[in-house]
Amino acid sequence: MHVIGNKQVKQILDRFVKEGVPPVLLFEGPSGVGKRLFAKQMICDLFQGDERVNKDTHPDVVYVDHQVDKMRQLLYDVETYPFEAPYRFYFIDGIDEMLPVHMNALLKTFEEAPLFNRFILFATHIDRVLPTILSRAVPIHFASISNEEMQSYFSDLSPEVSAKIAALSGGSIGKAKALISEGFLEYYPIVLEALKYHFMQDYIQFYKTLDEINNMKETTTTKELFNVVYYWLLDLYALEQELNRPLFFPEEKENLIRCKHLLQKPLPHMLSTLQKAKEGMLRHIRFSKCLEYVLINIS
Numbered sequence: 001m002h003v004i005g006n007k008q009v010k011q012i013l014d015r016f017v018k019e020g021v022p023p024v025l026l027f028e029g030p031s032g033v034g035k036r037l038f039a040k041q042m043i044c045d046l047f048q049g050d051e052r053v054n055k056d057t058h059p060d061v062v063y064v065d066h067q068v069d070k071m072r073q074l075l076y077d078v079e080t081y082p083f084e085a086p087y088r089f090y091f092i093d094g095i096d097e098m099l100p101v102h103m104n105a106l107l108k109t110f111e112e113a114p115l116f117n118r119f120i121l122f123a124t125h126i127d128r129v130l131p132t133i134l135s136r137a138v139p140i141h142f143a144s145i146s147n148e149e150m151q152s153y154f155s156d157l158s159p160e161v162s163a164k165i166a167a168l169s170g171g172s173i174g175k176a177k178a179l180i181s182e183g184f185l186e187y188y189p190i191v192l193e194a195l196k197y198h199f200m201q202d203y204i205q206f207y208k209t210l211d212e213i214n215n216m217k218e219t220t221t222t223k224e225l226f227n228v229v230y231y232w233l234l235d236l237y238a239l240e241q242e243l244n245r246p247l248f249f250p251e252e253k254e255n256l257i258r259c260k261h262l263l264q265k266p267l268p269h270m271l272s273t274l275q276k277a278k279e280g281m282l283r284h285i286r287f288s289k290c291l292e293y294v295l296i297n298i299s
Contacts, residue, residue, distance in 0.1 A: 003037045004153050004173065005145040012140060013042040021046065021087065022138040024110055024119045026095075028126040029142030032174025038142075039091065039120050047085050060085040065093045075105075078113040087118045095133065096123035103130045110136055144171025154180075160251065161185065167248070168227050175221070182219035188228045190216070191291070192252060195232050198295045199259035214288040222287050226278055229294060232256075233270055236263050265298045273297045 003010070016022070021042070027035040043061060044053040052058040060082045064074055074090065082088040095103065107130075110119060121137060123129055145153075150166035153173065157165065165184075169176035179185075190212050197206035216222075231248035238245055239253075240260040247253060265273075277290040 003034050003041055005033065005149050006038065006142050009038060009140055009142060013038060014045070017042060017045045021118050023113075023115075023117070024121065024137040026121045026123060026126070026129070026134070026137035026139045027142060028096075028123040028129075028139060030144050030170075030172060031124050032169070032172030032176075033142045033145055034173055035122055035142050036091065039122075043089055046087075050085075058085075059083040060088045061091065062089065063091045063093070075109055078109060078117050081114075082116055087116055089118045089120060092119060092121050094123075095121045096125045096128040100130060103133055107132050107136060145173050146171065150176060157185075164188075164248070167231075168224055178221050179224060182221045183217060184221055184224060187213070187216055187222075188225060191225050191228050192232060192249070194291065195229065195295070196252075196255045196259065199236075199262045199299060200255075201262075210288055210292060213291065214286065216287075218287065223278060223281050225287060226274055226281075226290075226294075229291065230271075230274055233263075233274075233298070236260055237267055237270075262299055270298045 025039075027039060029035060040053050040061075043058075044050060047053060047058070047060075050058060053061055056063070062077065074092075078088075078090075080088065092106070095106070098106070113119075119137075121129075121133070126134075126139070147163065147166040150169065150171070150173065151159065151162040154162040154165060154176065165176050165179055168184075169179060190209060194206060194209040194213060197203070197209055232252070235247045235249050235252065236256050236259060237243075238247065239256050240263050247256070249256070273294050277294045280290045280293065281287060
């Protein structure tokens with residue numbers, strides 16, 4: 001299993017493998033940076049390279065989410081002896097999404113659990129975790145993956161495309177993989193075409209392109225296409241204002257120069273319009289309609 005980034009975390013977990021794993025660990029940080037992968041790699045190393053850990057089939061690695069019925073089951077399950085390994089590990093997702101009463105019940109479980117149990121908690125927002133839990137757990141902080149590490153990971157893509165995926169995913173390897181698997185690489189050039197045709201007032205081509213966008217599959221990452229619009233508009237604004245900064249879409253510079261004089265709305269207005277369009281997508285309005293709304297209102 002290949003994990004990237006967070007080298008300091010890897011060093012800490014390697015030390016736990018050699019010296020002993022604390023009873024309760026709290027893996028906290030942004031989503032999609034590999035918290036669970038790091039945890040599984042640590043256990044795999046501890047279990048003498050047993051690949052069943054990475055395949056989610058080891059009998060002594062139990063996955064628990066924050067649903068009430070699963071938490072109740074945990075109270076009974078912690079009395080179960082390990083089947084094969086020296087420890088029985090429990091992965092508990094979304095502890096920061098639990099109600100305080102359930103966190104307190106979990107704390108009681110930690111305090112009364114047999115010594116062969118180990119708990120690994122996962123949280124995105126550590127500020128939502130009760131201080132009593134924080135005082136019981138050893139926190140392991142995960143940072144976002146750097147753009148350089150992301151680009152290295154996606155070395156099979158062109159440098160320009162991998163740089164865009166790295167920036168748009170915000171340091172989340174999980175989000176980057178979702179963008180690639182859900183057709184983002186196929187769709188974002190079409191969005192750029194729509195922007196170009198609209199600003200050049202070629203409305204026949206614009207609406208042809210909009211039909212293509214309307215027919216594309218809506219996925220969980222479709223809203224990320226608005227970030228393409230955002231960065232393209234920032235590039236347009238930078239050229240129009242003669243700002244000295246690198247372009248996000250340097251390959252679009254010629255089109256951007258041809259369109260920059262058509263930018264008539266101030267930047268705050270554009271950003272506000274984009275935000276309203278994103279909110280429209282949350283109400284299940286199609287991306288093509290939200291994009292059309294943006295372009296009509298900013299030029």
